[in-house]
Amino acid sequence: MKRIRKAVIPVAGLGTRFLPATKAQPKEMLPLVDKPLIQYIVEEAVASGIEEIIFVTSSTKRAIEDHFDRAFELEYRLRQKGKKSELDQLQQISNMAKFCYVRQKSPKGLGHAIYTAQPLVGDEPFAVLLGDDIIDAKIPALKQMIAVYQKYGQVVLGCTKVAKSETHKYGIIDPLPVSDRLVKVKRIVEKPRAAQAPSQLAVTGRYVLTPEIFKILAKGRKGAGGEIQLTDALAVYFKNHPGYACVYQGDYYDCGSKLEFIKAIVRFSLKRPEFKKELKKYLKNI
Ligand code: UTP
Secondary structure, three states: OOOOOEEEEEOOOOOHHHOOOOOOOOHHHOEEOOEEHHHHHHHHHHHOOOOEEEEEEOOOOHHHHHHOOOOHHHHHHHHHOOOHHHHHHHHHHHHOOEEEEEEOOOOOOHHHHHHHOHHHHOOOOEEEEOOOEEEEOOOOHHHHHHHHHHHHOOEEEEEEEOOHHHHHHOEEEEEEEEEOOEEEEEEEEEOOOHHHOOOOEEEEEEEEEOOHHHHHHOOOOOOHHHOOOHHHHHHHHHHHOOEEEEEOOOEEEEOOOHHHHHHHHHHHHHOOHHHHHHHHHHHHHO
16 A cells, blocks of 8 residues: 655635735735644644645745745844744754645636646645644644555545534535444535535545546536535545545634634634733633
């Protein structure tokens, strides 16, 4: 079985739900406390064993490339000022993995973004992590999923249980239980209302895929919003192929939504010893 070495991170979307903050800066660069969202995602990938990160990017997302590159002038000034820990921190970012970039010329949808990465992925299984889906977990969510892949050698979707009132926001799994945190996927339904949802298991921005998915995406079928959707391609995939969903241990935040992003900021800040006490006091007061 081939090892999962590469991760595709699509970051070419418009980020319209976050306007005006995303007019001139990528949504994925919004900071969660003091680190951009995209750095959490890359750190999760690397901690899961990924060696090569393939960003699907666009002309308005240059800040992401700069973030994962060296910053010579800044490094020079930090060295002059003797700020060693800041310098080490900066250099670590660009040394985390091998970074590659491919442009999605127009935002035709998540499925199209993944298809754009095909020449860099080649003929091997790969991971996909969405640039604004943060999962706070002791064992990285992707690592939990790769363990499932290593056992079964099939596609693995990362899932979490959502409230019935939330199913219309996600791709929802029709599950066949295997064990405590593992189900076989019978089918996947895009954004069903509570009454039509086959379960409350939502796909939340983490995938281990095999190159077969490219054959389906190549057909370029448009779905919701006139976009080429990854969920539609997966729905076709599961008609003919078996696959699994891993109900990872961890807390999920959809940081593309303003309210979820605010919750993530509060949660992550409360975990920081230097802010915890003051912030708790402040939150109680207001
Ligand atoms: P989203 O739908 O959450 O991002 O896609 P968006 O389209 O940027 O945001 P809104 O809905 O307009 O607010 C999930 C991820 O897929 C990328 C996005 O950058 C995001 O990280 N994406 C989406 C692409 O790379 N290309 C696309 O055509 C669409």
